[in-house]
Amino acid sequence: MRRVAVLGSTGSIGVSTLDVLGRHPDRFEVVALAAATNDGRLLEQCLRHRPRVAVLQCPEAAGRLEAALRASGVQIEVRSGPEALRDCASSAAVDTVMAAIVGAAGLPSTLAAARAGKRVLLANKESLVVAGPLLIDSARAGGATLIPIDSEHNAIFQCLPPGVETGRPGGGVRRILLTASGGPFLRTPLERMAMATPDEACAHPRWRMGRKISVDSATLMNKGLELIEACLLFGMEPARVEVVVHPQSIVHSLVEYVDGSILAQLGNPDMRTPIAHALGWPERIASGVQSLDLAAVARLDFEPPDLGRFPALRLAREVAEAGGTAPAVLNAANEVAVAAFLGGRLGFLGIPAVIEAVLDRHGSGPADDLATVLEADRRARELAEAMVAGSAVAET
Numbered sequence: 001m002r003r004v005a006v007l008g009s010t011g012s013i014g015v016s017t018l019d020v021l022g023r024h025p026d027r028f029e030v031v032a033l034a035a036a037t038n039d040g041r042l043l044e045q046c047l048r049h050r051p052r053v054a055v056l057q058c059p060e061a062a063g064r065l066e067a068a069l070r071a072s073g074v075q076i077e078v079r080s081g082p083e084a085l086r087d088c089a090s091s092a093a094v095d096t097v098m099a100a101i102v103g104a105a106g107l108p109s110t111l112a113a114a115r116a117g118k119r120v121l122l123a124n125k126e127s128l129v130v131a132g133p134l135l136i137d138s139a140r141a142g143g144a145t146l147i148p149i150d151s152e153h154n155a156i157f158q159c160l161p162p163g164v165e166t167g168r169p170g171g172g173v174r175r176i177l178l179t180a181s182g183g184p185f186l187r188t189p190l191e192r193m194a195m196a197t198p199d200e201a202c203a204h205p206r207w208r209m210g211r212k213i214s215v216d217s218a219t220l221m222n223k224g225l226e227l228i229e230a231c232l233l234f235g236m237e238p239a240r241v242e243v244v245v246h247p248q249s250i251v252h253s254l255v256e257y258v259d260g261s262i263l264a265q266l267g268n269p270d271m272r273t274p275i276a277h278a279l280g281w282p283e284r285i286a287s288g289v290q291s292l293d294l295a296a297v298a299r300l301d302f303e304p305p306d307l308g309r310f311p312a313l314r315l316a317r318e319v320a321e322a323g324g325t326a327p328a329v330l331n332a333a334n335e336v337a338v339a340a341f342l343g344g345r346l347g348f349l350g351i352p353a354v355i356e357a358v359l360d361r362h363g364s365g366p367a368d369d370l371a372t373v374l375e376a377d378r379r380a381r382e383l384a385e386a387m388v389a390g391s392a393v394a395e396t
Helices: 012-022 039-049 059-072 082-090 104-115 125-142 151-159 211-219 221-234 272-280 311-322 326-342 350-362 370-389
Strands: 002-007 028-035 053-056 077-080 096-099 119-122 145-148 173-180 241-245 251-257 262-266
Touching: 002 012, 002 082, 012 028, 012 039, 012 096, 012 272, 028 039, 028 082, 039 053, 039 059, 053 059, 053 082, 059 077, 077 082, 082 104, 096 104, 104 119, 104 125, 104 326, 119 125, 119 272, 125 145, 125 221, 125 326, 125 370, 145 151, 145 221, 145 272, 151 173, 151 221, 151 251, 151 262, 151 272, 173 221, 211 221, 211 326, 211 350, 221 241, 221 311, 221 326, 221 350, 311 326, 311 350, 326 350, 326 370, 350 370
Parallel strands: 002 028, 002 096, 028 053, 053 077, 096 119, 119 145, 173 241
Antiparallel strands: 173 251, 251 262
């Protein structure tokens, strides 16, 4: 019986994780659930899965949850704040942690799980982007196992030779190919993209996701972050990680070997597949995902990405090559710019413009420790906020 903590349980990944866990009550116990502010949904999850602990980042939301659970006659410990999240991730009562908190906010709890030697199901790509070497070193020191949940990285994980160590290349691997759907604006003219609304940017043609990651998919920054993540997870130089646009989202990624063989992982676009793979690994367990009908799909298309129309991908590759604190700066600037776009303070094409301006102003330095990384993150956010406030960028 594996004992699981789901951090970010009310988001799309968390909901899918609980769906898979609920199909295997004989194999998994839900020990802890954690969310940011959505006490209503967390209450529903607590009543169904009966964890020992529930954590909300917002104290007011935690108070409401505690009162609602008491009224329901359910005894579940309710805690709040960052320290409670870290405790949840490192608890001796937990052996598996789904790290699905969106953004850099998920970094402390993910690090805590790695240092405590947990099986970390890594859905929080920002933790790896912001502090990848630190996270991988923490996992090695703590004896943790990192299993990627992003459909692309999980596909690569499945296609690599058995026993490959995190952060080190697999034997005989020539290159990795990350597939990208192209998002909602794959064929949209630039002049129309400039007028894109948040609702249009979040209308992904293949995946149902939260608004932040949906905007990242629309700019292709999501694929840029995944490129950085792939380099770190699999020990590959940026030049050996390529991105190919695949609108059907059936081939989730590919690994090419030196003998010319290319292995690919295929499946319907449903995050329960990589979640079930990571939960059951090295065994296979049912996910609830419908079988893929290749005859119905009929065709699979591939094309190179247009870096002129999607400069975020170019910026991410440059950052992957620079290393140091540059990935933390990129991620921080992107989070600020995306929030500004969703809040109506920045145009869609202003997102990569803000990111590039922050990278130019901030530069990169060595990422020797977490304090240095967090300081780079803080300064980049300040620069990005200042640039969003500037009318020239905001009107881009």
